[in-house]
Amino acid sequence: MKQVLVLGAGQLARMMALAGAPLNINVIAYDVITADVVHPLTQQRQSLSLIEAIAAVDVITAEFEHIPHAILTLCAASGKFKPHPDAIKAGGDRRIEKTLLNNAKVANAPHHIINTRADLDTAIAAIGLPMVLKSALGGYDGKGQWRLKTNDQIESVWTEMAHCIAASDNQAIVAEKFISFDREVSLIGVRNANGDIKTYALSENVHTDGVLSLSTAIVGDITLQQQAQQMFAAIAEQLNYIGVLALEFFEVNGQLLVNEIAPRVHNSGHWTQQGAETCQFENHLRAVCDLPLGGTELIRPSAMINILGQDSLPLAVLALESCHVHWYGKEQRAGRKMGHINVCAATPEQLQYQLMLLGQILPQQYFPTLPR
């Protein structure tokens, strides 16, 4: 039995625990907010301090990138933490992330770092309008972001950004050229300590109000898949990465630009639970526990729909063929990621039909991206 400590006690740690059980991998989780070591399924407090948990487990990993650096350093000192903390830091700080992408020579949106009002003028001169402005630290799901389209918005946007910079230590804004993309896609892959890499099929991702709503595995776009895989290898090798890593891209005229990296299992890879030979959660555990990687082949066309803010679904959803509901056991809150539905089918056309049937059952208000 291997013992794994996950930093973060949300749904990703929960799904790692579920995927680890058949391999005799026992997962415990550290809730960074409450500073408690908890059971990842029941959230029950364990009678262990973080220090004791670090000593007790074989491997330590993370389910999110916004981890206080002191905790990362403490875990890394044990020699058990995977991937390297530098990868977590790159995922949690857009300045480090941009340097990583440029060092790995992968295409990404031109950027400029803003600390002062004068920097904003320099960024506008260098990048031009429209631009997207993102807080360097702490932003996710589109939070901590501004769109600057016209000159008359500069002062009001600067006022908000200046507040954001002043509100926390070491904060800055990363200005990015606005990319008029055709669609957003992501690639989830896994690398082990030997440097072996396996990647899943690309996902096409649709967001609503900055939050992922629908991910569909892309079937048969070999050129795009190869392009993404090359970028994945360049970044994973640059980081000497161990574990599952997600890359989010903008697709523009068949060319990919990396938007951001997530040094962890990722929401757009949840369909791998039913659609791939080995799911992303199991493969992350395999990689960090130094076990052989599992196959990442797409076994059937698959999609995932996030359940946001709802804690129940009509039973008709479960009655649909190849529909799998995954609840996270969370208390209901508006807009909160409460669970997801994986849908599979024999062909891409049948998958669209299944999604349309789901669209007839589920309310448009909460599931706006389902075809109807």
Ligand code: AMP
């Ligand atoms: P992020 O937090 O970087 O993933 O950004 C959230 C969302 O904002 C992305 O999923 C895109 O839809 C959009 N976005 C981010 N950066 C850009 C950009 N440079 N150009 C256009 N849209 C962007």
